[in-house]
Amino acid sequence: MNQWQNFTKGFIKDNPVFVLMLGLCPVLGVTTSAINGLGMGLATTFVLLMSNTVVTLIKSLIPVKVRIPSFIVIIASFVTIVELVMQAFLPTLFEQLGLFIPLIVVNCLVLGRAEAFASKNDFISSVIDGLGMGLGFTFALTLLGAVREILGSGAIFGWEFVTGDGMLVFVLAPGAFIGLGYLIAIMNKFNKAS
Amino acid sequence: MSKQKKPESTFPNMVIALLLVTMIAGLALGGVYVVTKEPIAAAKRAKLENALGKVLPEFDTLKNKKVPAVNGNDSLAFYTGYRNGSEVGTAVKTYTEKGYDGRFDIMVGFTPDNRIENTAVLNHTETPGLGDKIEKSKSDWSKQFNGKNPEQFQLKVKKDGGDVDAITAATISSRAFCDATKRAYETYEKEGGVK
Amino acid sequence: MDYIIIIITAIFVNNIVLAQFLGICPFLGVSGKVSTSVGMSGAVMFVMTIATIVTWLIQNYILIPFSLEFLQTITFILIIASLVQMVEIILKKVSPPLYQALGIYLPLMTTNCAILGVAILTMQSNYNLMEGVVFAIANAIGFGLALLLFSSIREHLDLLDVPKGMRGVPIAFVAAGILALAFMGFAGLV
Incomplete structure (x- = not known):
């Protein structure tokens, strides 16, 4: 597998949301609009990239039995950094994403990539994997957010093209489940065809 | 795949590794906290002032x-x-x-x-x-x-x-x-x- | 604050899975069969209650007095991870039957965002210890209820003739959406 394939696998073939189905809580929880999905995706990408980088650098220094606790400490530190920086410079977005920012720490995607990829591969591959997977995650969140925003509020990235209410059910909780269900079905079809 | 030899999972090794990881994490977080403390307070103040200006x-x-x-x-x-x-x-x-x-x-x-x-x-x-x-x-x-x-x-x-x-x-x-x-x-x- | 309101809100109105979207991974992962979802719910209730008590004590007697609230995330996840390990070891020694029933679900608890989520929500809502415990138990019941309902729906789905593209996970999500729609009807309760 060359590095380009390593980078692009996160978008379609091994998309963390549509195919691997990891870290679904924020996927459903914050995607009431495209911009929230994008913000959450980028925050997760940062944590994923940094934790993959650090884990691959120190993998030969950590005894096997304490690797998981060490990974958790590393991930939690980067999550806290994201929390502090967002509070300082993006307070509005931080409030909207709320609980789901600290919960990046238990996103199975982040720990899963650290354990399954970064702790076994070289530096360059791990960095690219983290970036690719993170952007694939961001892509999925933004897509679901856009679909829900278009159908639910008749707007895209905050720009309203239909005045008044849309199909409100799509911005509410049930719309998250239904929207994701249909997107997965479409992605399955797409993956089989290619 | 790296074939490097990892440290054995002996008790002292595990304690040292965890201690080091948490210490570095603690120091890094403390640093970021000090750096972002003022901007966070400023953001909160700006929000309060904005609301006061409105009401x-x-x-x-x-x-x-x-x-x-x-x-x-x-x-x-x-x-x-x-x-x-x-x-x-x-x-x-x-x-x-x-x-x-x-x-x-x-x-x-x-x-x-x-x-x-x-x-x-x-x-x-x-x-x-x-x-x-x-x-x-x-x-x-x-x-x-x-x-x-x-x-x-x-x-x-x-x-x-x-x-x-x-x-x-x-x-x-x-x-x-x-x-x-x-x-x-x-x-x-x-x-x-x-x- | 009224305990009854906390309980009804947590179970029905703000159901942890169907309205708050916490614990989706185990919700999808173990909801294939009714029997496994009962085991999972039991393990969640056990760990969630203990974790909320311990994190509450840490928050109010260590983090707040020393104004270290910014370390909340990292402290809580470490407490939960070690707590899960400890519960596993103690259960194995003290009560083998209980360990048999819950054992395989315990390692999954660390990455279950419902546990950390409820711990953080308890602190955000400024609950006292007793309210926190009631909140944790009610959320665990809400989780169990959603899981149980969903797994029985999925057992029925297996027998139906679902269009090919929607088979498996997609139809499960649509079913979860309809279940969430039904739960929205509880909104007027409080």
Whole structure:
């Protein structure tokens, strides 16, 4: 597998949301609009990239039995950094994403990539994997957010093209489940065809 | 695949590794905390000033105090604005726990003649498209409070025998907003705000 | 605050899975069969209650007095991870039957965002210890209820003739959406 394939696998073939189905809580929880999905995706990408980088650098220094606790400490530190920086410079977005920012720490995607990829591969591959997977995650969140925003509020990235209410059910909780269900079905079809 | 030899999982090795990882993490976090402390405080202050600017008439000096809420277990912050030495109004930072998704905070400004100057939502997690119409950026709903004297204007939704038109399909959020405003007014009244 | 309101809100109105979207991974992962979802719910209730008590004590007696609230995330996750390990070891020794029933679900608890989520929500809502415990138990019941309902729906789905593209996960999500729609009807309860 060359590095380009390593980078692009996160978008379609091994998309963390549509195919691997990891870290679904924020996927459903914050995607009431495209911009929230994008913000959450980028925050997760940062944590994923940094934790993959650090884990691959120190993998030969950590005894096997304490690797998981060490990974958790590393991930939690980067999550806290994201929390502090967002509070300082993006307070509005931080409030909207709320609980789901600290919960990046238990996103199975982040720990899963650290354990399954970064702790076994070289530096360059791990960095690219983290970036690719993170952007694939961001892509999925933004897509679901856009679909829900278009159908639910008749707007895209905050720009309203239909005045008044849309199909409100799509911005509410049930719309998250239904929207994701249909997107997965479409992605399955797409993956089989290619 | 790396074929490097990892340290054995002996007790001292594990303790040292974990100690080092947590120590470095702790130091890094402490550093980031110190660096972001001032910007976080600035962001909070900017938000407060923005809300005060909305709910109070123009002012040049500000006095603030904390007052325990009437029928609630938290305290409310009072910000009284003065212009050229005379009082122009008092902003009360109030809260409700009856929102659709729990607590939210709003700011209510009262003028000395006992009217609501304006209201501003500080934070909320009400449902997008329904309950979030309490925000001015989403709907004009909360403008019905402006200029009203809570002595005559019952701060309850019409369904509960008050004077407030509830947001369609979001009675709970509307009730919660009234609850917060009422708490602000009652506390303001008890503090001798009414002349 | 009224305990009844906390309980009803947590179970029905703000159901942890169907309205708050916490614990989706185990919700999808173990909801294939009714029997496994009962085991999972039991393990969640056990760990969630203990974790909320311990994190509450840490928050109010260590983090707040030393104004270290910014370390909340990292402290809580470490407490939960070690707590899960400890519960596993103690259960194995003290009560083998209980360990048999819950054992395989315990390692999954560390990455279950419902546990950390409820711990953080308890602190955000400024609950006292007793309210926190009631909140944790009610959320665990809500999780169990959603899981149980969903797994029985999925057992029925297996027998139906679902269009090919929607088979498996997609139809499960749509079913979860309809279940969430049904739960929205509880909104007027409080």
